[in-house]
């Protein structure tokens with residue numbers, strides 16, 4: 129470690145005319161670019177006065193629009209340094225230490241609760257958990273402590289302590305555990321009201337170059353930290369971030385950092401506050417000789433942050449780090465002092481104690497503002513409802529919040545409350561009869577009123593989609609012929625280039641491709657076409673995940689929203705059994721109020737009412753949601769689900785297993801790696817799954833090839849997939865289509881090529897390729913049945929997801945209708961079980977003699 133500071137590449141002051149021009153544009157309210165923002169960061173003297181004046185007015189407009197003009201906020205808190213061990217080595221940090229300098233690797237539960245209780249007695253409302261990044265991966269002392277106390281990792285201990293603080297003191301946890309994965313965020317969201325991590329800077333050289341302040345600190349790579357901000361937004365976690373001023377970054381780099389925060393804030397609306405913090409050198413650190421950031425530089429950065437992030441942003445400066453310059457920082461656009469503690473020290477800046485609250489109030493009043501208490505979650509999120517807060521922490525928030533303003537009720541003391549599911553439990557509500565008229569409804573292509581709020585920044589998405597859906601280059605007929613020859617010899621070993629050539633084949637090349645797929649189908653499974661008699665049960669359509677292709681999801685208050693009770697799900701399963709079904713396929717929206725045990729309760733009820741049914745239930749997204757709610761690992765959750773009655777998992781929620789495409793298609797669904805983790809864990813446990821791919825939106829043939837090759841590789845490792853189901857994108861009511869970003873679904877050529885290539889690339893690995901009649905209809909299904917497909921799926925009995933998206937092929941098919949699809953092919957047709965076995969005679973008879981009622985159980989007898 130060295131004390132050298134990497135030299136900023138440009139720090140010459142900008143020219144006078146550039147500064148005047150940028151100031152004029154700021155004054156006129158014109159949107160600034162990075163260059164102009166960097167120029168303004170150099171404003172000093174009269175220019176700085178003018179800059180802070182403009183920024184201050186923007187802040188004032190924002191506070192007036194938020195309904196609290198002239199109000200500056202702070203959060204009374206205690207600071208809980210759960211562990212001061214850290215795997216990183218930031219050169220300015222005095223918080224992180226080594227094991228022999230602390231009495232123990234972690235604070236004990238009693239120590240945590242003592243701090244929190246002292247805070248509650250002093251009127252604090254926030255428990256700020258600050259800790260080093262994953263110390264167990266660097267320090268044996270940390271690993272040993274966790275093992276001795278029964279916690280698999282630091283985050284498990286953090287989760288447990290957050291629950292105890294909620295239950296025993298009522299303080300609201302704000303978690304700062306450093307870099308978090310998407311899965312970590314799901315795990316911690318139910319026990320906190322907000323989380324945070326300073327971006328600090330996007331200047332990669334400060335992390336990459338030896339001597340840089342972040343060199344040797346894996347968690348300080350800017351790309352990693354930006355990914356955390358994005359994942360927090362995707363997970364609807366109110367998130368605090370910020371920039372650190374004066375650690376060696378240039379003005380352009382600092383401006384870029386602010387624009388990066390703005391991009392994430394616009395995309396997900398989850399950045400609840402931005403801290404602008406000045407570097408202060410600390411003795412005993414490698415950067416002890418580096419000069420402190422100047423307070424004028426801090427004021428200019430606050431003002432530029434305000435102009436870049438806009439009036440509705442909450443911008444914060446730590447009041448213990450700004451010397452006597454509180455008035456200047458307020459003039460520059462600050463509207464929040466962040467967390468201030470009357471009880472504990474600032475363990476990150478121990479040399480600077482927090483100001484007394486009356487002193488802070490005086491400084492704030494002197495600048496013309498009123499100081500008000502807020503909670504650890506900013507008022508906008510308290511008031512918004514939606515999915516920002518887990519139902520288990522809502523009672524704690526409501527006990528302390530003024531429902532009108534979303535701020536803290538002055539003088540209210542927190543008291544411990546149970547951390548549990550809402551007492552009302554899981555009940556039927558809304559349009560539980562939606563499945564009955566879904567076929568009679570006209571397509572609804574209207575945009576919902578909260579179109580932008582729910583789905584994010586459409587302009588940025590449009591830009592991203594331009595790169596993902598770029599067409600492939602030219603392809604020659606001779607390439608197709610050569611690729612076909614190689615595919616014939618070794619279908620599943622086809623190289624990437626050949627696979628892409630064939631995936632884009634047209635004309636006679638496409639015909640030959642489909643003929644090859646048909647021959648391989650015959651070789652793999654013979655001529656038989658199979659189907660299953662099953663019933664779909666979508667137990668709720670309430671969902672805030674924000675998938676931009678989904679027209680099924682509703683908000684709690686939407687007219688079409690519904691939730692089935694456990695008993696209603698059981699009734700539908702029993703009806704399906706009477707109609708001859710062998711399978712229930714059950715999935716639902718990610719309802720924020722879903723109790724932790726709901727998935728198990730629903731599975732157990734299905735099996736209680738119809739023990740002979742195979743339960744094919746819960747997408748990988750639901751599995752992860754279940755783990756977040758229960759605190760179980762994926763493996764333990766799957767074991768519990770199997771005990772409750774789950775027999776296999778649908779491999780839905782795969783969409784395209786490429787995050788560049790996924791993050792256009794969805795705001796909050798699980799990343800590709802987590803999908804893979806769930807299905808492979810299931811396979812390892814002996815729970816089979818299907819695999820799917822939704823295509824024809826903002827993707828390109830290269831994504832389809834890569835997706836199929838990934839499925840093939842996974843199958844080689846686990847052999848757990850029973851079938852592959854290509855799912856053509858249904859565009860009509862899909863938000864991403866209504867916003868003008870996605871294509872109107874795949875073409876007929878695409879459908880034929882995708883099904884044929886699935887057969888070819890999965891040959892010898894996954895024997896069954898299924899057509900989705902819901903999406904392709906009768907004619908489309910017949911076409912792909914001649915090009916590699918051997919299964920027509922199920923009767924479904926009630927299909928609402930594709931119907932809500934605008935599919936026009938109905939929501940149920942009788943056995944007769946399924947057989948009708950296959951009739952022109954002249955191939956034998958066979959009813960199968962979920963796992964492609966033989967159906968017991970009793971089930972065949974029950975299906976054949978089912979009462980022909982489409983409204984209830986639309987299995988219309990058998991040919």
Ligand code: SF4
Nearest residue numbers: 671673675678681717
């Ligand atoms: S696809 Fe599923 S997770 Fe996504 S919004 Fe629709 S219901 Fe929710």
